[in-house]
Amino acid sequence: MTGQLRERCRRLLQDGAVQVVIGYGVSTSDGMPHPIFVRRPDDVDKLIWNEQCMANLTTYLTRDAVKALGKPAIVVKGCDARALVVLEQECQIDRSAMHVIGMACAGVGSPRAPKCASCDVHVPAAADEVIGEAPAQTGPADPPYAELEEFLQKSPAERFAYWREEAARCIRCYACREVCPTCYCPRCIVDKNRPACLDTSATVKANFAWHVTRAFHQAGRCTGCGECTRVCPVGINMRLLNQSLARAADEHFGYRAGTNRETPPIIGAYGLEDKESFIR
């Protein structure tokens, strides 16, 4: 698949169809796949594809520095592609001004990333082209919120203690925000200072406020790529918070972020048939 990918990208760059390919290359420091930006046809051999290609590259599409490089081709897995839908719904990208190369994927990471257990998008939807075949022997996917359901077995006191512990470890590096494709605001609310809405110190209370606010801003928007959790230097499992809101959107509005570009985003769409039973 790597060979196929390189050939396609060489063609795209040579033809001038795109000016940059956002893909995966080998890091010189640890030999693991890292994001690279290929601008010359001669450099396409730096592109790779393997089971360690974890990063969700769509987060780069909204960066000014990347936009300045010209029309991009972007390499996405099925899970990453859902972020494209959200970004398009929220007017952050012009889908027609980019080339999306979807990679068929049986799962990434070793051990497998938790999100792969419930994956139902082994072949990216709505890509301009797909490289590879749908994996042959993928077992039945886990129910989508299995990890959350298991966590909810604990008592509220146990869960609170858990999050208190996690909040105490957060160092407020904002890696979770920086890596998130849907955290594209030029100025995050946490950086607002007139007035300052959120305490920026790395204390338990302030960290609670940050993580709860971050999760709420993801309600109906998070596509579950799990990058926030993967990049967290202290290992906070933010996926649990994200899933909790994703499940609420699913249960109450039958809405799963990034699965259908025609459905209006739930934040901002209003219907008379909307349920109110959960408002207490």
Added chain:
Amino acid sequence: MGRIGVFICWCGENIARAFDMDELTEAVAEIPGVRCAIHYKYMCSEPGQALIREKIRSEKLEAVVVASCSPHMHLKTFRAAAAAAGLNPYLVEMANIREQCSWVHEPYEDETVAKAVSIIRMTVHKVLRNRALEPIRVPLTKRALVVGGGVAGIQASLDLADSGYEVVLVEREPSIGGKMAGLSETFPTLDCSQCILTPRMVEVGQHPNIRLYTYSEVESVEGFVGNFNITIRQKARYVDIEKCTGCLECWNRCPSREAPSEFDYGLTKRKAIYVPFPQAVPARPIIDLNSCAKFLRNECGTCLKVCQANAINFDDQDMLVTEQVGAIVVATGYRMYDIGREQENAKYAGYGEYGYGQYRDVIDSLQFERLLSASGPTGGEVKRPSDGAVPKKVVFIACVGSRDNAKGIPYCSKICCMYTAKHTMLYKHKVHDGQAHVFYMDIRAGGKGYEEFVRRAIEKDGARYHRGRVSKITEENGKLIVRGADTLAGAPVTIEADLVVLAAAMRPATGVLELAQKIKLGYDEFGFLSESHPKLRPVETNTAGVYICGACHAPKDIPEAVAQASAAAGKVQVLFSKGELTREPEVASVNEQTCAACFACVRTCPYLAIDKAEIRDRQGNLRKMTARVNPSLCMGCGTCVAVCPSKSVDLEGFSEEQIYEMVNGLI
């Protein structure tokens, strides 16, 4: 800013009964930034306002807090008072210690006093961050839209047109006139309904200032007070009313006579091409597709052949027209409660036990009006529908639906007592040997000459009133057996009647909710439109520039509907008396530098007041997209502020800095 005056109002006893006003004022005077704190019995009264003006000048106040009632009540009053003393009115805030404190907490309790001080302290903190604002000026289109051409809509239209303003009158039926056009004689003076209404209808039809759209509906409403953009759907009539001369040859010659007449409430049949009633305005026919042989079977076409004016157009299509107006009067009227067992909403359980729709001689009161009317199907003779016999015993049942929680309508329909008395009277005048019986719950006859009218029906025209309900109506040998109770006599009553008339409850007209949603009007659980204030703003709504009158607001009789219509017209005239409109400047604005252009605000704004805009550099290159608020559309609801992920929208007068400062004041 450190020169804030706090003015604490007793509101008579309303606030003063909960506090020691001297102590409260002393506590408030301690709040940092407060220059002076004063209490007075009625701060909204002229001496109270004079106190505020005097202190603004003598203490050189930079901001004012009035601790009293809800800002809904008197914010404008106090802002005007401050403006009169030279202070920018938007530097005045109110602390609501009445509704939110003295009314709802135990008087003199420590917590009650502490809460009042906290509310005031919070407001003092807020006003520290207030900015001087100037009103927004917007142009004003001095034309009005009136929705509904019943008696209320007619009155409002004529009042406005006579005072020199153009009126666009939209009526969804083929003729104006509404329910009143079908009534016989009207209480309490028994003047003929058509005799008093039809001249007014003709006046509407001929008035140079009235543009009449019949068989039309309001499709959409955009814009805001002074500048509404209305799209009207003119439904296909299949007759060109410009070409048509009204000779009505088509009506005479149409061979079809199948469809139940809407105007006679199904008591007669009408033709496929028809004028709803002879005095219709416009007196132009309309073709009903559902009964026309040309449409159903492509036969006939008689009307096409006989029309000398070539006015018949079987290819007619709905047309959309737009009108610009500055104000809207809604006068959509009522409909009858559906008496049958089947209801569109299960909440309104029907009256299957009365056999309406099952026995032909059980009719509703609007049908009885047609039987009494000289223009009705019987020419004004009372003949019952089943066999045309003159009924010798008629039972009238009041409160069918009304005041009956089990049927989903707790309210009183207000007019039924009166028209039922009128019915018994008119019946007696026409059938001298007849006997009217009335089953009623209470007789509600408040109004000029009303009680006397009911007494006349009972004492002079011999109507027999039974205070009680009817449990069941059955039919035996051509008689309707009405089984009821007379609770005053304490005995069951059974009457063998020839005709039964049900005084069904009044409900708002169909489609009023859709209209209300288009215009953004409030309505109650029954669908009646909400006024802005039940006593002081009875024809205004909470949407600026929109007024209501007639039975769309609540059950009403003709005099009330007409009075309210004139009131609504008067309010429109007040609006139009100004050269331009000023709007409250408390609107939202976008920080375009930090806006992420996700346009969640554009999607959520209920007033469509936010647009997508481009920011370009001097060379014309697009730098970024941003959301931008149109201040003349923004109503200041704050939805955009709530939904903005980067907090790039702020609401003047309720800015984040103000709210933050209020929270700071509490902790």
